[in-house]
Amino acid sequence: QAADADKWVRGVCRFCGVGCRVELGLKNGKPVAIRGVPDSRTNYGFLCMKGMLFYQIMNHPERLKKPLYRASKKDKFKEISWEEALDIAAEKFAQAVKNYGPNSVAYYGSGQALTEETYLFQKVMRAGLRTNNVEGNPRLCMASAVGGYLTSFGADEPIGSYADIEQAFCFFIIGSNMAEAHPVLFRRVMRRKLDNPKEVFVINADPRVSPTSRIADVHLQFKPGTDLALLNAMAYVIVEEKLYDENFIKNYCVFRVGKNKKKVSFEEYKKFLAAYTPERAAEICGGNITPDIIRLVARKFATSPATMSFWTMGLNQRIRGVWANNLVHNLHLLTGQLCRPGADSFSLTGQPNACGGVREGGGLCHILPGHRPVKVDKLRHQVEDLWGVPRGRIPAKPGYHTIAMFSAVNEGKIKAIWINCTSPAQSLPHVDKYRKGMAREDVFLVVTDIFPTKTTELANLVLPTAFHFEKTGVYGCTERRSQITVKTIDPPGEAKPEVWIVREWALKLAEKLNDPVIKKTVEPFIGLEEGFALPKAIWDEYTQKLTAHRDNDLRGATYEVLMQMPDGVQWPAPTKEWALKGGTYKKFVRGLDPLADKEAVDEKPYQFYGPAHKDRKLWIWLRPYKGAAEEPDAEYPFYLSTGRIIDHWHTTSMTGRIKELLRANPYAYVEINPKDAKRLGINPGDMVLVETRRGRNILPAKVYEGPMEGMVFVYWHDMHEERMINRVTKDAFDPGSKEPEFKICACRIKRI
Ligand code: MGD
Ligand code: SF4
Secondary structure (H helix, E strand, O other): OHHHOOEEEEEEOOOOOOOOEEEEEEEOOEEEEEEEOOOOOOOOOOOOHHHHHOHHHHOOOOOOOOOEEOOOOOOOOEEOOHHHHHHHHHHHHHHHHHHHOHHHEEEEEOOOOOHHHHHHHHHHHHHHOOOOOEEEHHHHOOHHHHHHHHHHHOOOOOOOOHHHHHHOOEEEEEOOOHHHHOHHHHHHHHHHHHHOOOOOEEEEEOOEOOHHHHHOOEEEOOOOOOHHHHHHHHHHHHHHOOOOOHHHHHHHEEEEEOOOOEEEOHHHHHHHHHHHOHHHHHHHHOOOOOHHHHHHHHHHHHHOOOEEEEEOHHHHOOOOHHHHHHHHHHHHHHHOOOOOOOOEEEEOOOOOOHHHHHHOOOOEOOEEOOOEEOOOHHHHHHHHHHHOOOOOOOOOOOOOOHHHHHHHHHOOOOOEEEEEOOOHHHHOOOHHHHHHHHOOOOOEEEEEEOOOOOOHHHOOEEEEEOOOOOOOEEEEOOOOEEEEEOOOOOOOOOOEOHHHHHHHHHHHHHHHOOOHHHHHHHHHHOOOOOOOHHHHHHHHHHHHHHOOOOOOOOOOOOHHHHHHOOOOEEOOOOOHHHHOOOEOOOOOEOOOOHHHHHOOOOOOOEOOOOOOOOOOOEEEEEOOOOOOOOOOOOOOOEEEEEEOOOOOOOOOOOHHHOHHHHHHOOOOOEEEOHHHHHHHOOOOOOEEEEEEOOEEEEEEEEEOOOEOOOEEEEEOOOOOOOOOHHHOOOOOEOOOOOOEOOOOEEEEEEEO
């Protein structure tokens, strides 16, 4: 098919946070293939199967093509016009605001929406409808990483870049199956290891042996949730054996503890670590963890010429996700494994635009665009001024975080909710509990999607949207890199780009609520053509006004520049000249980061100007070990963990419709350790009942040494009601980041 293409158009992959550069192949104007581009800096031409096949979504016969409406959730949907659809959506939201106040409406978005989309939705919600009930699925994914970066470094998002991989000598991969979840990036790590088998050391820390473990020199296997003890014990060894970097600590770090962030001395930190001797940690961790192996990995981490850590949901989706992030950062701060080439503490992002759109664009209830916390008056007023709306228009209080938002839906406190580019009726933990709220007759549910999903099944109004390459916009991937994809083909039927939908909806809202400020939120965009001019104007407003003088300054990354730069631009990129050089490879380093030079307060080579730390220091946190919200017991003796596999994407609304990917993994199974299987008389392929306090699944058994003894693993992509693992997961969440603990709950299993 690729050979058939008569034209190739550049863009970025639609799926994961790696952000591979792709080219869409067209034949007679129709999408026929996707290929990688060898000179690309992110992926060197490599793509995984998902990335190569998503062109099939564009002409898929099941695409939503017309607005669908039903007054009652018991009725069948009927097709209506856009005019009617937007009128109904505006009427319902306006009624809710009039009758129940601004907090009775909400927006729930996605790390897969374009930045322009998230930005416009949140602007209309906050400044137009006066609510901070703006959330998104990155809460389920990245919130703990955000909390970790802000509390440890004072600034969100990684300091370094993928380019550090080729300069690193030790990789510490913890709580991440990057071989499947970030496959093309993992290829770079693997290449580095295979090219330098003796010089490069790979540590993989995970309760489950995964394809990522294949390249590891050491695989640390521990009971789920005990890694906080492991990380503190590594710090213990580093301190005990004086493997720390005294100058780095003296110049750049402080030690802090507790809710009030009390400053403590190195001596007090040492006393705190005394509880985490390798011997004690080995007892807590179980698995294959021994005092000697802890000592070995701590030494490798500290003494390698450059150490790079990677982690993702294994640390983030935890009730102590922020603390787990802090403890990885601690290791880098103690040893000075930061800011140098190849040395970085690098959180991997799950989704293609969780960083760019949601973390930077203001897509969570507590942050405004440009990394501005809602509750800081000065910053909130800055945003109001930049938008030209009266001060006080954006409420000072953050809105509902995800679990609180869907709990408020359950309680009938939210009367109208708009769900965009995500399917919470499948992806929330303990999902049956929250489906009840979405199904309530008195909750008006609007869903914008490209396909029918289990969430559209609960909706009143389903609006068909344009897909990737059918609209223009920017994705910002894991390494602070913004890349543009320009509209190349028309969406099917009457599907429309979200930016058009929001603008038209806001204009109707303004009329119905008789509120000129709502109109003002979209005024600069009225009349602009939706394929390019409209998203460009939104991007211009966001970058030129909202990111100016912020740490994610993107003023140089205009559409014109992004279209010239095949690999996009890494922020900070305050000027066009800097953006045309590709932007900033490493933050905080003088000479490499223009803001580090501009914000310098002394002669030191590193300048930590992150907005959250006024003292301009990096914080080493005293964070104790704490286990999971639900530990196994006599009744539910197994740990249940969930995660991704390479061929599917999340709820499979997309990859489940691509025949090659569906064929590769048509259904989920429960992975059971052979020792447990033998004990319970379970053979490969047997049907197994997986039961938790919240419900039951029936899944075929896969018996192999992946999960450790006492643990089972299920990939969460299967949406068959009997195998949908989120019907049994737990909705406990981190008190800081509010990210749910998808990675751990207790279950029992039985052959049936
Ligand atoms: P997706 O399948 O990515 O899952 O969960 P979801 O966001 O619910 O949903 C994206 C939706 O967007 C699809 O329905 C797709 O059809 C639609 N779509 C595609 N393109 C467009 C577009 O251009 N516009 C619009 N409007 N829609 C579009 C993800 C969530 O799940 C996340 S981020 C994480 S990290 C969690 N991970 C996780 C886990 O590890 N374990 C378990 N058990 N559950 C999990 N749930 C969480
Ligand atoms: Fe797309 Fe991620 Fe695969 Fe790259 S690794 S092709 S970004 S899904």
